[in-house]
Amino acid sequence: MDVLNSLAQGFSLALTMQNLLWCFVGVTLGTAVGVLPGIGPAVTVALLLPVTTKIDPSGALIMFAGIYYGAMYGGSTTSILLNTPGESATIVTAMEGNQMAKRGRAGAALGTSAIGSFVAGTLTVVALTFVSPLVVDIAIQFGPPEFFALMVLAFTTVSAVLGGSALRGLTALFIGLAIGLVGIDSQSGTARFAFDVPQLLDGIEVVTVAVGLFAVGETLWAASKDYKTVETMNAMRGSIWMTAEDWKRSWGPWLRGTAIGFPFGTMPAGGAEIPTFLSYAIEKKLSKHPEEFGHGAIEGVAGPEAANNASSTGTMTTLLALGLPTSATAAILLAAFQQYGLQPGPLLFVNSADLVWALIASMYIGNVMLLVLNLPLVGIWVKLLKIPKPMLYAGILIFATLGVFGMRQSAFDIFLLYAIGVLGFVMRRYDFPTAPVIIGMILGPLAEAQLRRSLSISQGDWMIFLQKPLSASLLAITAAMLIGPWAWKKIKKA
Amino acid sequence: MTPTNTPMANTATKHSGQVVLSIAVVLLGTALAYGTNQLPEASGYAKVGPRLMSAIVSGGLFVLGLLLLKEALTGGFRGVDEAEHTETPTHWPAFLWISTGLVLNGLLIVPVGFVIAGTLLFVLAARGFGSRADVRNGIVGLIIAGITYAFFTYGLGLGLPAGILPF
Numbered sequence: 001m002d003v004l005n006s007l008a009q010g011f012s013l014a015l016t017m018q019n020l021l022w023c024f025v026g027v028t029l030g031t032a033v034g035v036l037p038g039i040g041p042a043v044t045v046a047l048l049l050p051v052t053t054k055i056d057p058s059g060a061l062i063m064f065a066g067i068y069y070g071a072m073y074g075g076s077t078t079s080i081l082l083n084t085p086g087e088s089a090t091i092v093t094a095m096e097g098n099q100m101a102k103r104g105r106a107g108a109a110l111g112t113s114a115i116g117s118f119v120a121g122t123l124t125v126v127a128l129t130f131v132s133p134l135v136v137d138i139a140i141q142f143g144p145p146e147f148f149a150l151m152v153l154a155f156t157t158v159s160a161v162l163g164g165s166a167l168r169g170l171t172a173l174f175i176g177l178a179i180g181l182v183g184i185d186s187q188s189g190t191a192r193f194a195f196d197v198p199q200l201l202d203g204i205e206v207v208t209v210a211v212g213l214f215a216v217g218e219t220l221w222a223a224s225k226d227y228k229t230v231e232t233m234n235a236m237r238g239s240i241w242m243t244a245e246d247w248k249r250s251w252g253p254w255l256r257g258t259a260i261g262f263p264f265g266t267m268p269a270g271g272a273e274i275p276t277f278l279s280y281a282i283e284k285k286l287s288k289h290p291e292e293f294g295h296g297a298i299e300g301v302a303g304p305e306a307a308n309n310a311s312s313t314g315t316m317t318t319l320l321a322l323g324l325p326t327s328a329t330a331a332i333l334l335a336a337f338q339q340y341g342l343q344p345g346p347l348l349f350v351n352s353a354d355l356v357w358a359l360i361a362s363m364y365i366g367n368v369m370l371l372v373l374n375l376p377l378v379g380i381w382v383k384l385l386k387i388p389k390p391m392l393y394a395g396i397l398i399f400a401t402l403g404v405f406g407m408r409q410s411a412f413d414i415f416l417l418y419a420i421g422v423l424g425f426v427m428r429r430y431d432f433p434t435a436p437v438i439i440g441m442i443l444g445p446l447a448e449a450q451l452r453r454s455l456s457i458s459q460g461d462w463m464i465f466l467q468k469p470l471s472a473s474l475l476a477i478t479a480a481m482l483i484g485p486w487a488w489k490k491i492k493k494a
Numbered sequence: 495m496t497p498t499n500t501p502m503a504n505t506a507t508k509h510s511g512q513v514v515l516s517i518a519v520v521l522l523g524t525a526l527a528y529g530t531n532q533l534p535e536a537s538g539y540a541k542v543g544p545r546l547m548s549a550i551v552s553g554g555l556f557v558l559g560l561l562l563l564k565e566a567l568t569g570g571f572r573g574v575d576e577a578e579h580t581e582t583p584t585h586w587p588a589f590l591w592i593s594t595g596l597v598l599n600g601l602l603i604v605p606v607g608f609v610i611a612g613t614l615l616f617v618l619a620a621r622g623f624g625s626r627a628d629v630r631n632g633i634v635g636l637i638i639a640g641i642t643y644a645f646f647t648y649g650l651g652l653g654l655p656a657g658i659l660p661f
Contacts, residue, residue: 185544223588390623414600448547
């Protein structure tokens with residue numbers, strides 16, 4: 001079979017000493033930043049973008065992907081042991097897992113989430129292996145209008161549909177699009193909004209924006225707003241080796257969580273929150289012990305953790321096969337590809353097949369490494385949670401300046417980093433989501449290119465987007481999502 | 495939201511931050527529109543050039559800013575709980591310590607070097623989080639900045655500024 005041949009080829013590349021090492025570094029770093037509050041996979045990959053000038057594409061991308069799915073494993077440790085979720089997708093785990101830990105079952109909770117993540121991670125990589133070539137076969141026939149419509153749909157779902165307010169989400173997206181405009185336009189060579197500042201002519205670096213919004217903004221917030229929160233840590237009690245009863249109650253939720261998480265991840269409806277909540281609700285319905293939910297039911301940890309991990313692989317599928325990032329981390333991974341002059345999407349499977357399949361193969365290997373890192377070695381990661389806050393955030397800032405300065409050796413970027421950090425603080429204060437900024441900034445220039453290409457084909461006629469059936473339907477879905485909720489409210493009032 | 499007829503002026507002062515922010519978005523849209531106007535006209539028969547996207551973005555920000563302003567003036571941004579923020583007021587000294595650390599880092603990283611600028615940032619940021627053990631923090635910061643510097647400069651060949659240090 002074609003796919004299996006490609007995969008075997010991928011394994012032969014991924015199993016070289018060097019790539020195994022990068023994979024290990026990636027998943028280890030990923031687990032660490034998943035565990036640590038204040039720093040996540042998006043910032044970590046962004047901070048490491050400067051190394052793309054020094055190491056080869058396969059090694060770097062294997063490491064970056066490892067950070068992404070590794071962080072999904074690490075995040076659950078924090079949620080279970082601390083009373084705060086490590087990231088938004090682990091809110092459910094934080095509720096249920098924390099309850100288990102309070103009742104002396106921290107070990108079983110950590111066990112079921114690590115094994116659940118492994119089951120979900122491995123099954124979904126298999127799904128990715130077979131689904132992405134099919135998607136590529138379809139997407140390879142897409143022209144500029146189809147891609148543009150797909151990107152508009154992705155913009156809308158990540159900013160307007162998810163989150164508290166469509167208005168604030170869209171504002172965040174447009175700020176990102178505006179940042180993406182700065183610099184020399186690649187098609188015409190015209191400088192836009194650069195004010196003759198040489199650093200701005202080259203555009204604003206993704207590292208600076210991502211690290212500013214997430215790391216610096218978060219640090220400013222934690223120091224000046226969040227000072228009252230006292231974190232209590234649950235003791236690591238109970239064996240991490242689950243009992244027969246635990247296994248019996250976990251495997252169903254693992255499989256169902258995987259089945260829910262993967263499709264949600266692949267759709268440009270981004271975010272792992274929805275599938276985790278969905279999985280929780282389903283497990284509660286199906287459970288023979290619904291009364292335990294909210295007081296530490298193992299199903300409530302097993303299902304959502306599997307869903308969380310499955311959705312991250314789903315996101316990778318869409319990124320690789322369509323070139324469409326549906327989360328902030330995926331957008332930064334896209335930027336990492338661009339550092340090497342590569343563009344994820346159907347053509348990548350044709351032009352850089354070796355690289356893509358090595359990356360996919362490395363995900364099988366990475367999940368095995370993560371199981372070992374997170375199950376017998378979980379004690380090491382728990383120690384990370386004991387780093388005092390001042391040290392943790394001060395250390396994050398040193399790494400922030402390292403990544404930002406390292407990108408193009410310019411002190412100007414440090415000031416820009418601070419300014420964007422303040423922007424991140426203000427956005428957090430008024431409850432604007434920040435992920436749309438990153439997605440807008442990275443996907444914006446690509447969408448612009450497709451838009452201009454489409455209009456060149458049609459000689460300036462906008463009807464081209466409606467004449468193609470696929471782009472017309474994608475745009476119709478987008479319009480329905482934007483106008484639908486508003487129209488619904490009007491109808492209900494009338 | 496209060497059920498009784500709150501006077502407009504009262505609401506505006508209650509959400510003054512939101513009003514300022516909304517106006518800032520409108521102004522950003524206006525400024526981008528002005529900048530778009532300075533860009534050269536598109537050439538060729540397709541009439542698509544660098545102007546199109548900036549026109550879309552500036553128009554979008556302008557309209558979104560107006561919609562935000564409308565929310566801010568009529569009961570505040572939907573779903574934002576202002577009471578929550580008055581309960582825990584911003585601790586500005588912490589904000590200032592970290593800001594000082596970052597601005598000084600930008601000024602010092604090239605002339606003085608990554609290691610010293612980073613150590614200083616570490617000490618100032620730790621202060622922002624209420625840690626006053628400057629000497630201990632200085633040593634920890636120096637170790638972190640030093641190891642990072644050594645690893646990235648000698649290990650990966652990424653050029654970080656040595657500054658006044660000889661290595």
